[in-house]
Amino acid sequence: MPNTQRDILTAVYLEQRPALLRFLCARLRNPERAEDVLQDVYLKLTRTNLPPLIDNPSGFLFRMASNLALDHIRKGKRARLRDQAWSDLNSEKSGSQFRADIPHADDALIAKERLAALNTRLQTLSPKAREAFKRHKFEGQSYKQVADEMGISIGTVGKHLGKAIKHIMDADLGDKNYG
Amino acid sequence: MNKKTIMTEQIMEQARTWYVRMGSELAGADDWALFTDWLEESPLHVDAYDQVELSLSAITAPALDQEPALVQENAVQENTVQENTVQERADNVVPLFTKPNNIPENKSPDQSVADKKRPKIVWARYAGIAALFVAALTVFYSSNFSSQPRLQTYATNIGGQEAIVLEDGTRINLNTNTQISVAMTKKSRIVTLASGEAFFDIAKDKKRPFIVNAKDVRITDIGTSFSVYSTDTALTVSVVDGIVDMQNGDQTTRVIKGQQAVHNRGDNNIALRAIDVENISTWRDGVLIFEDAELATIIPELNRYFETQISFSDEDVADLTFSGVLNISDQSMMLGSMEALMPIKAERENGQILLSSKN
Numbered sequence: 001m002p003n004t005q006r007d008i009l010t011a012v013y014l015e016q017r018p019a020l021l022r023f024l025c026a027r028l029r030n031p032e033r034a035e036d037v038l039q040d041v042y043l044k045l046t047r048t049n050l051p052p053l054i055d056n057p058s059g060f061l062f063r064m065a066s067n068l069a070l071d072h073i074r075k076g077k078r079a080r081l082r083d084q085a086w087s088d089l090n091s092e093k094s095g096s097q098f099r100a101d102i103p104h105a106d107d108a109l110i111a112k113e114r115l116a117a118l119n120t121r122l123q124t125l126s127p128k129a130r131e132a133f134k135r136h137k138f139e140g141q142s143y144k145q146v147a148d149e150m151g152i153s154i155g156t157v158g159k160h161l162g163k164a165i166k167h168i169m170d171a172d173l174g175d176k177n178y179g
Numbered sequence: 180m181n182k183k184t185i186m187t188e189q190i191m192e193q194a195r196t197w198y199v200r201m202g203s204e205l206a207g208a209d210d211w212a213l214f215t216d217w218l219e220e221s222p223l224h225v226d227a228y229d230q231v232e233l234s235l236s237a238i239t240a241p242a243l244d245q246e247p248a249l250v251q252e253n254a255v256q257e258n259t260v261q262e263n264t265v266q267e268r269a270d271n272v273v274p275l276f277t278k279p280n281n282i283p284e285n286k287s288p289d290q291s292v293a294d295k296k297r298p299k300i301v302w303a304r305y306a307g308i309a310a311l312f313v314a315a316l317t318v319f320y321s322s323n324f325s326s327q328p329r330l331q332t333y334a335t336n337i338g339g340q341e342a343i344v345l346e347d348g349t350r351i352n353l354n355t356n357t358q359i360s361v362a363m364t365k366k367s368r369i370v371t372l373a374s375g376e377a378f379f380d381i382a383k384d385k386k387r388p389f390i391v392n393a394k395d396v397r398i399t400d401i402g403t404s405f406s407v408y409s410t411d412t413a414l415t416v417s418v419v420d421g422i423v424d425m426q427n428g429d430q431t432t433r434v435i436k437g438q439q440a441v442h443n444r445g446d447n448n449i450a451l452r453a454i455d456v457e458n459i460s461t462w463r464d465g466v467l468i469f470e471d472a473e474l475a476t477i478i479p480e481l482n483r484y485f486e487t488q489i490s491f492s493d494e495d496v497a498d499l500t501f502s503g504v505l506n507i508s509d510q511s512m513m514l515g516s517m518e519a520l521m522p523i524k525a526e527r528e529n530g531q532i533l534l535s536s537k538n
Contacts, residue, residue: 014373016208017392018330018362021369023211026218029225031366035397042395058208066201070232137235142204154205162199169191169234 005050012057013045020065027069037068044068118168125167128152132160193217194227198235334358335375338484340462348382349389352463354408355484363387376408378460396442397426405434406460414442417459425449465508474499474521474534485510489525492535496523 013020020041024034041064054060122130131150135141136157147154197214200206218225333353335341341353346363353359357375362368368384370377372393381389381400389400393409403421407414416425417439425432425440432449434440439454458468462484469477475497482488484507491497499521505513514525514532522537 014360014371015330015332017371018360018364018369019208019212019215021362021367022364023215023218025366026215027225027228029222039397046395056204056207059204059206059211062206062208062211063201063204073229074233136202143202144204154203158199158203161202162195165195165198165231165235166192169195169231 005052005054006046009045009050009054009057009061013042013061016058016061020061023062024065024069027066028072033072034069037065037072040068041065121168122164125164129160129163129167132157133164136161190221190223190227191230194224194231197228198231330360330362332358332360337486342463345382347384347387350380352378352460354378354460354462372407372409374409376406376460376462378404378406378463380404394444395427399424399426403436412444414444416440416442417454419456419459462507466504466506468504470502471500472502473497474501477501478534481505481507481513487527487530487532489514489532489534492533495536496534499523 017038021034021038024037025031028034028037041061044064045061122133125133128150132146132152135146135149136143141149143154143157146152146157150157152160197217200210201214218228333341333343333351335353335355335357337356339353339355343351343353343361345351345361345368347368349368351359351361351370354376357377358373359375359377360371360373362370364387366387368387368389370379370389370391372391379389379391379400381403391398391400391407393407393414396414398405398407398416400421400423403418403423405416405418405421405423407416409415416423416434418434418436420436422433422435425434425442427442427447427449430447430449432440432451434451437453437456438451439459440449440451442449458470461468467480474491478489478491487510501517501521503516503520505516507513510532517523517534518525523534524537526533526535
């Protein structure tokens, strides 16, 4: 039966749906958006290609929900920043060329700049933590893979990642882009 | 910015710890429930978590963008690291993981549920879900944690019916071969109809909307009673009293008292027609009412209630029409009525029942 993987995930989805919804309500602070994101999870689940092997189906669904929720949060934030830029522009009749460009700012360029800044910050991190972070975040390795390849325990992987994230966020301190 | 001034380093530390813990491929439903608890505890927790996720969004952002082409075109050329990230994540939003072995011993803000080995047990339970479809009324909880809203599953076997009364006074009747799950939370009441047919008589509660999910359609109640019947090919909603909204993708269809809505799977349209409210969900009284219905449509309906399936031998039988009431609590009695009211005879053959013309 070729659909077994999808069938199992769908069954797990049905079972976990209330818990997923509760998580999304808490994460997004908005029941309607939570329902929307949950709908997206279902569509993804039923209509996209799934990995051939999923060992932890409920975890898989929650991670999918979490990622889609973040997407929503980021979109909302971008829209707010654009609105802000527009209103700044309009209140200041003679906007400079640079400012006039802001509403059309290319998100990809911003992302690239942020990534470059991130790379710089990572240089001042301890080598082990940097390696664990890069393997997981850039190469998409699982905690288990990182642990195996670095010859450390999964718990230590978690500690390295925690350290890396703190390091990045400390460098962000005072940066008004977040929060 | 007030938020920031009272955002303590302790909360940020907790947010980071949760981020690492939930980033693990080994985090299961229990972990996510605890994480949800933490998010619900305080808006500051959600703010803190936002900050953690957004500060790392240079990495996760391209993956989740709805405009991958834009990101790739502009960002890829000069930065190979990002190219990899974009490509991988765009193809596969949730990365594939290998077998879990040990659970990470992250220090968790609350406790370390993660110490359990859970995957095997979890899988065993999901395999069992299929069995539930034919099991007698069954109740189980999705979690041992009282903080998580309880998910209760109810199922009937072929020929079975069950009446359920929820804590809010809502009554649900399950028809033959049906499975639903019910989740009551502070903010909503959600029923998922996995298969079969159920009749809902909803207790009013303006603060907690009542939602029925069936396949890809969401039915929102506006104080009413209605039935929902879900098959592989169609979803039928019949409203006895009040109003419901059926949401299918972006489209919402309002169904009012005395209307029946049919949504065929794979088709976005929802068709409405008028029906007699007296004839909705009469199965609750052990009978089905037909008016000028052909046997070809009646037989599949009757077969939902019995293990022993009925078929007909020739097209003449299929074309016969029937008006009247059939008792579905006893198959022999039901066949007796049919033989008395129509020119047919019923014979048992190879574990089946065959209807043929009397002449």
